[in-house]
Amino acid sequence: MNLFKAERKIWILCGIYFLLALCSLMARATADSLFLKNFDKSSIPLMIMAAAAMSSVVALFITYLCARYQVYGTMKLVLTALAVALAGVVVAIAVAGGKVVAVVTYMVCDVAVVTPMVLFWGLAVGVLNPKESKQWFGLIGAAGTVGCIVAGYVVSLASRSGQVDVLSLGLVTGLMLVVLGGLAKTSLFDQGEATKTSTQPTKAASTFRALGGMLGNRQALLMLSLVVLSTMVICLIDIHFKFQVAKDHEGNLNQFFGQFYTYSSLAQLVLQLFIVRTLLTKGGVITAITVLPVLLVICSVSALLFAGEKGVYAGKFICQVIFFTIEYAGLQMLFLAVKKQSRGQMKSVIDGLARPATIAASSLLITATLAFWQQDSVLRLNTVVIVAGVVWLIVAWLNYRQYLVSLVGMLDSRVIDFDDESDVLMDSRFDSQLRESLANASDVEAGFLADLIIGMHRPDWGPEFRAMLDKPDETLQRAGVRYLAEFGDASDREHMVAVGMANSPALRMEVVNSLGAHCTGREFRVLQPFLDDPEPEVRCACAAALLNSGELSLNVRAGNVFYEFLHSENAVDRRHAVRCLSMIRHLDTGQIVRQLLDDPDDEIRRVAIHAIDETKLESTFGRLAELIPEESLQPAISTCLHAVGPGAAEMIGGHLGAMKYDEAPGTYRFLTQLLIEADEGERSSRIEGFIAKVTGEDDRARLMADYCDSLTTESGNRQRLAFAREQLAEYTRQADEYRQRLAKLPGDEAAEVLRLACEHQFQLRVKVLCSVFRLFDPTIHYKKLISTALEGGDNERAEAGEVLEGVLGQADAEQVMRLAKPAADEGEFESVNFFVQSFRDHDSKWIRAG
Incomplete structure (x- = not known):
């Protein structure tokens, strides 16, 4: 970490955090020792609960103030109020003392410990961008740790005086006034204030409504769960630690707390200067938020096996050192995935409200079950910590996954899954609403709805499409033809022919094509009138369709008409025949298609390629491969081979296996591309082998990209x-x-x-x-x-x-x-x-x- 590269604002933040940490730890040590002097150790959970409850109420008020005055203004108000309150406490201790003063002091000090820290990190998050946060969190935290170390020495020195509590809290009051003066003079935190609009009263009025809305946010709930779990475990360890300290160091409390916090702060400083930044950059957020529960589980297991009652000291030391360095830095990193406009409010709720509320609830629960914890405490405490630690790890992992999801959302890089189909089209309510919409729709709207219904392939829409067939709008008539040709009966087919004969050539072509695709056997007879149609295109299509009938008389007549078109000297008539070749399903036209592939007319060859199906592919594949270098024909070849399906893939694989890339790079790449597209999404050693044979770096890169895109990801394996x-x-x-x-x-x-x-x-x-x-x-x-x-x-x-x-x-x-x-x-x-x-x-x- 190069300290000389730190900007001025980093040093300002370090200075403020140093003073706040100094105040915080002095206030905590003084409040703990004063309370233990005046109360029995059985009152500790009750006191912690009361102080946490007060901090929760204060946090709600702070959230309101932040919405009204922003974090900077709220910070100045809070420091002023705390300085006044602490001055009053100092006077009360010096003049009166007693249990009531000890309780009030403990609660005021608890607010002084929690609230300024929460507000400070709110200021820091607003001033630092994500990169700066990752780079300088360790240094800022180290400044706070130095403050804690100094506080430990100050408390130890003050403990030699009979007025240790007055001296310590008096110094805290003075330091808060110094921080307040520094905040008033610096302009660093005014940067975001000038851009705020006059909508603050509205924001303040909706503060509590916003808090309720946050509960529906998965990210906020997971972060809340993480904070609640960690706080519960730390609170449980902290209370048992204080029980053990009161038992082992009854006559030397101030000195013990001062030394304990000093040594733990030294360990924190080492971590923050040399470990935190490295851990965040190398181990990542997941390591930062899981290292504490892992260490606590190990510590608890060791306590059960070896350490006994003294294991709580190790647990507390781990919490004190790891939580305020690595764990807390990881939690701050999680806030980087929160949108900036919500970051301050969520931090206030999670750090300022949820944490003390959890402490209060945990203390209440421990107080209510105090008898349970006092019997066989080592086994029960460590068993609970182990179980809670495992759950904590699971929640931390879920938080990390959500952290990544939120970052992806902030970067607008989330894949939209259009393949996530719904069964809404089969829902009875949708069906009834669709029928009602179709009945009330205009002709244009009805055309769109008709296309939707045809795509559903439902046979129960016959009456609606029969009505369309009788409407004057040709778009609706064509929709009626397409539907009734598939699902209609003999009378529907006859009616379609009658309607087609009375209308435009385009509608007659629709009738011929639709009935030609769905008729079987004797049903083809209904198309005979179109053999005498005045439009050559209609006559040719009808002849091609009738060649599928299987009736000799129909085949002979239709064959004569079709071959007349196919061998016509008129180029237009000949193209009609070539286009209709794909309609002939029951006769082998492979020889005809293969001859057409040698035609000098590109349009003839392109249409002939579209006429190739699985039965014709074997006799035409070699010629297709020869045509691949002609770029104008490549789209038609690709469409044809895709339509054939698995049979084409086998021929492509065999052809590729027999050729080398260097012989025809373009053909090799084209066929490999088709083979990749025909694959079913699973890894193929054959395809990977073909790609490996590509010596052209660019071609290999393109093929590898397409191959990886084609692989499914639902069942990843090693x-x-x-x-x-x-x-x-x-x-x-x-x-x-x-x-x-x-x-x-x-x-x-x-x-x-x-x-x-x-x-x-x-x-x-x-x-x-x-x-x-x-x-x-x-x-x-x-x-x-x-x-x-x-x-x-x-x-x-x-x-x-x-x-x-x-x-x-x-x-x-x-x-x-x-x-x-x-x-x-x-x-x-x-x-x-x-x-x-x-x-x-x-x-x-x-x-x-x-």
């Missing part, structure tokens, strides 16, 4: 994750190479084309990485996430890095996030000739041209 890790390492390395080359390119115009080419190569590798990432967690839109990291500022990069760390792990995430950092300082510029030599054999034509 082999798939191992494969993903391999690709992650390889393409991170390639992307980093292009990033470094971009940084070494000179800035003149001569290198501009090469710069664009290298940028394209870099983005291609980033695309592959985004495809690989989804094999780890498919719920994140990685393209948006990486784009935010590449184009955003330090804050966005830090948040994206946190998400990737949760998905990939710290080491891999660090390598990936290097790609988002500018590489301008990674060496001197190289000449263009250097890159000419470097890229001489590159497989990218764009790179070589640059």
Whole structure:
């Protein structure tokens, strides 16, 4: 940690926190010792409960003040009020003393310990951005720890005087006035105040309503659960610790507390200066919020086996050292995933209200069950801590997952699942509402609703579509034809033909195509009138459909008409026949299609390709493969092979196995791409083998991206994750190479084309990485996430890095996030000739041209 890089605002925060920590610990030690001097140890839980209840009430009032005056204004009001209250307490102790004064002192000191700390962190979160928070939390915490160490020595020195309580609290009062004066002079915390509008009274009025609404927030509930669990365990250990101290150090309480807090503060200081930052950056948030429960469980197990009653000292020491350093830093990191406008309010509720309320409830419960804890206390205390620690770990893990989810939401990188289908279309209420809407709809609206109903494939809408068939609107007539051809009866088919004959050629084509697709056997006879249609397109389509009838007389007549079109010298008529080839299902037209694939007319060949089905594929596949280099035909070939399905995939695999990439790179890449698209989402060693044979770096990268996109992620296994890790390492390395080359390119115009080419190569590798990432967690839109990291500022990069760390792990995430950092300082510029030599054999034509 380089202290000299800290900005002025960091040192201001360190100074304020040092003074507040000094006040806090002196107030705590003085209140504890004064209370134990005046009361029996059995009153400890009751006193803790009362003080926590008061802190909860104060926290509600503080929340109201924050909404009205902001955190900065509230901080000044609270410090003023506490200084006045502590001055009164000092006078009361000096003049009167007694149990009543001890109770009042304990409660005032408890508020002085909790409230300024909560408000301070509210100020800090408002001043620091996420990156600064991660960088300087340790230093700010160390400043507070130094304050605690100084407080321990001050209390130890003051304990030699007969007026130790007066001296300690008097010093606390003076230091709070110093903090108040410092806050009044600095302008650091005014930065956010000027932007506030005049809506504060409204915010104040809705404060408690907002608190209730927060209970419906999963993130707030999980963080609340984490705080409640940790506070319960720490409170339980703290109370038993004070029982044990009162028993073992009855005549030397001030000195013991002073030394204990001094040594624990020294340990805190070491952690904050040398461990916290490293732990947050290397171990991450999950380590920070789980280390305390893990240590407490280990401590409790050891106490059961070895330490006995003395184990509570170790537990308290662990709580004192770890909670106020690592655990608390982890909790502050969780707040970074809360939207800024809600961060202060949630912190006030969780830290300022929930924590003391939990302390109060825990103390009440312990008081009510005091007899239970006094018998066999070692076994019962440590058993409860072990169970609660395990639950604490589970809740911490859930908090971490929610932390990542919230960060993804803040970065607007959540995948929207459009495949999450609902069965609403089958709901009876939806059905009745749809029928009512269709009955009252205009013709345009009815057309849209008709398409929806046809897509549902429900056979119980016959009356509605018969009514559409009789309407003058051709769109509705065509909808009626499409539906009734599939679900209608013989009378419906005859009525469709009659309506078609009386209307436009487009409607007649719809009748022929729809009935041709759904009729069987003798049902085809209904189409015979269209063989004499004046429109050539309708006659040709009708002839092709009738060739499926199976009746000799119909086949002969229809065949004559169809072959007349197919062999016509009129190019338009010939194209009609080629388009209709796909309608012929029961005759082998493979030979015809194969001949048409050699036609010089691209349009004829394109339509012929669409006529290929599974029965024709075997005889035409070789010619299809030869046509792949013609880019104008590639979309048709792709559509055709996709429509054939598994049969096409087997032929593609066999063809790829017999060829080499270098013989026809374009064809090899195209067929491998089709094979990837035909795959069912499971890993395929065959496809991975084909990709490995690709020697072109660009082609291999594109195919790998498509292959990873095609894999399902519902049932991830170790082999798939191992494969993903391999690709992650390889393409991170390639992307980093292009990033470094971009940084070494000179800035003149001569290198501009090469710069664009290298940028394209870099983005291609980033695309592959985004495809690989989804094999780890498919719920994140990685393209948006990486784009935010590449184009955003330090804050966005830090948040994206946190998400990737949760998905990939710290080491891999660090390598990936290097790609988002500018590489301008990674060496001197190289000449263009250097890159000419470097890229001489590159497989990218764009790179070589640059």
